[in-house]
Amino acid sequence: xxxxxxxxxxxxxxxxxxxxxxxxxxxxxxxxxxxxxxxxxxxxxxxxxxxxxxxxxxxxxxxxxxxxxxxxxxxxxxxxxxxxxxxxxxxxxxxxxxxxxxxxxxxxxxxxxxxxxxxxxxxxxxxxxxxxxxxxxxxxxxxxxxxxxxxxxxxxxxxxxxxxxxxxxxxxxxxxxxxxxxxxxxxxxxxxxxxxxxxxxxxxxxxxxxxxxxxxxxxxxxxxxxxxxxxxxxxxxxxx
Amino acid sequence: xxxxxxxxxxxxxxxxxxxxxxxxxxxxxxxxxxxxxxxxxxxxxxxxxxxxxxxxxxxxxxxxxxxxxxxxxxxxxxxxxxxxxxxxxxxxxxxxxxxxxxxxxxxxxxxxxxxxxxxxxxxxxxxxxxxxxxxxxxxxxxxxxxxxxxxxxxxxxxxxxxxxxxxxxxxxxxxxxxxxxxxxxxxxxxxxxxxxxxxxxxxxxxxxxxxxxxxxxxxxxxxxxxxxxxxxxxxxxxxx
Numbered sequence: 117x118x119x120x121x122x123x124x125x126x127x128x129x130x131x132x133x134x135x136x137x138x139x140x141x142x143x144x145x146x147x148x149x150x151x152x153x154x155x156x157x158x159x160x161x162x163x164x165x166x167x168x169x170x171x172x173x174x175x176x177x178x179x180x181x182x183x184x185x186x187x188x189x190x191x192x193x194x195x196x197x198x199x200x201x202x203x204x205x206x207x208x209x210x211x212x213x214x215x216x217x218x219x220x221x222x223x224x225x226x227x228x229x230x231x232x233x234x235x236x237x238x239x240x241x242x243x244x245x246x247x248x249x250x251x252x253x254x255x256x257x258x259x260x261x262x263x264x265x266x267x268x269x270x271x272x273x274x275x276x277x278x279x280x281x282x283x284x285x286x287x288x289x290x291x292x293x294x295x296x297x298x299x300x301x302x303x304x305x306x307x308x309x310x311x312x313x314x315x316x317x318x319x320x321x322x323x324x325x326x327x328x329x330x331x332x333x334x335x336x337x338x339x340x341x342x343x344x345x346x347x348x349x350x351x352x353x354x355x356x
Numbered sequence: 357x358x359x360x361x362x363x364x365x366x367x368x369x370x371x372x373x374x375x376x377x378x379x380x381x382x383x384x385x386x387x388x389x390x391x392x393x394x395x396x397x398x399x400x401x402x403x404x405x406x407x408x409x410x411x412x413x414x415x416x417x418x419x420x421x422x423x424x425x426x427x428x429x430x431x432x433x434x435x436x437x438x439x440x441x442x443x444x445x446x447x448x449x450x451x452x453x454x455x456x457x458x459x460x461x462x463x464x465x466x467x468x469x470x471x472x473x474x475x476x477x478x479x480x481x482x483x484x485x486x487x488x489x490x491x492x493x494x495x496x497x498x499x500x501x502x503x504x505x506x507x508x509x510x511x512x513x514x515x516x517x518x519x520x521x522x523x524x525x526x527x528x529x530x531x532x533x534x535x536x537x538x539x540x541x542x543x544x545x546x547x548x549x550x551x552x553x554x555x556x557x558x559x560x561x562x563x564x565x566x567x568x569x570x571x572x573x574x575x576x577x578x579x580x581x582x583x584x585x586x587x588x589x590x591x592x593x594x595x596x
Contacts, residue, residue, distance in 0.1 A: 122467075124372065127374075128373060129372065129373045129374035129377065130372055130373075130374060130461070131372060131373055132364065132369065132370055132371060132372050132373075132463060133368060133369045133370075133371055133372075133373060133376065134367075134369035134370060136373065137369065172591075195463075195467045195477070196471075196475075197467065197470050197471065197475040197476070197477040197478050198467075198477050198478065198479075198481075199478070199479070199591070200475075200478070202471075202474070202475035202478065203474075203475035203478035203588050203589060203590055203591055204591060205475075206474055206475060206583045206584065206586050206588045207583060207588060207590065209583070209584060210583075210584070219470075219471035219474070219475060220471065221370070221463045221467040221468045221470070221471040222463065222467070223372060223435070223461045223462065223463055224467065227362075227435045227437065227438075227461040227462070227464065228461045230437050230459075230461070231436075231437065231442075231459035231460065231461040234442070234443075234446055234459070235436075235437040235440075235442035235443035235445075235446060235459060236437070237435070237437040237438050238437050238438065238439070238440070238442065238443035239438075239439070239485075239491070240482070240483060240484045240485060240491075240499055241438075241482070241483055242480070242481070242482040242483075242503070242508060243480060243481055243482075244480045245479075245480060249592070250591055250592020250593065251479070251480075251592050251593055252593060255506075255507065255593065258505075258506045258507075259480055259506040259507075259508060261506070262502035262503065262505055262506035262508075263482070263502065263503075263506070263508075265498075265502055266495075266498045266499040266501070266502035266503070267495065267498075267499075268482060268499060268502075268503075343446045343447060343449070343450075344446065344449060344450070346446050348443050348446045348447060349443060350443055350447065351412075351439070351443055351444060351490055352489070352490020352491050353490065353491055353492060353495065
């Protein structure tokens, strides 16, 4: 039995009860090195196997192989679908017939970070990753254009890395073609973990603010405002 | 103290540990009649106050007023931001100075339903509500156009109601201008609750399928496929 489990933002309380149960019931927990370390603090008695970054395929293969005769939890931060391992587990499962896969949803960073900022995601929104590792940059640019044009609140994942230092600036420049510089934006770093940090700022300021890969970025829609220091998108449009 | 709490899809296990704690620590639980009934099954010993549909303002005002000298949980299904009460609580909070508001994120239907279908939300996506109660229909149409044009996976909330029987059909017609009729789609009804039902079908079939307001609808991107009866969006694009 393979559970593909979303562990939420990193605190034990951000995990669902189903996720906790799956982990407690598993013979083996498989995950990315960093997230296995975080989980080990909450469940020190469990047995773990971890692989490093860009070793997703090896990680999923290992989890599927062990799940043939054990109960295994393949853990992902946030939700296991979104930029996670659930899809890959199903894609590789043909080589492991008879292994049942169950996806256990988790709270993705868009929502756990949004709760820190206030309520930026009250209304329609898009999530776009700025990583071009597996997606052509042309496609990412097009998505930013479209999401900005139709006034969706935009959540940016993987906004930066050492090799992609200017990606957030470039993304803001695309969005600035459609939205004013004073559009309310925000970001949260290390959501639910030690060193959690958040800031609310304008789109113009965001353009020139360096963020790291552990940061989730929010660009408000035309109605998003600041209320009592929180980033709030209303439930609708006043002129309806 | 006011907690604005996302209770997830409806099963107790789909709730986060933080959400459960907030509810257990509250003197009063405030929510929409239907969700209060569901929660009462899990926490029969708690005190509840409920209001009906379209009485969101009354509900939030009641929660804020009680929170002046009590610990109150204002509950929302899924996540409390998305089409929920968190934004409104902050908007109305100026009238209740001194009341602290804390948002406790939950698993929204996009993810709990996605886990039932497989992994439709592996990559960039948009969430769009088809309800035009608070949003001009022109804006909803534009968002469907844009999301379809840039190949985002699309999740549709509030796809139908008695007075909006043809809204899903109209939405599919817009998406069909950009995506072929054999695009992999899916829907899940009553996620995590009695009567849960899901189906994977083509966009052309979806267009002519009646769904109700308790259904969440998924339109895959150009890479979404069916693997072992599950709806799977890959992590990226093969031609990168």
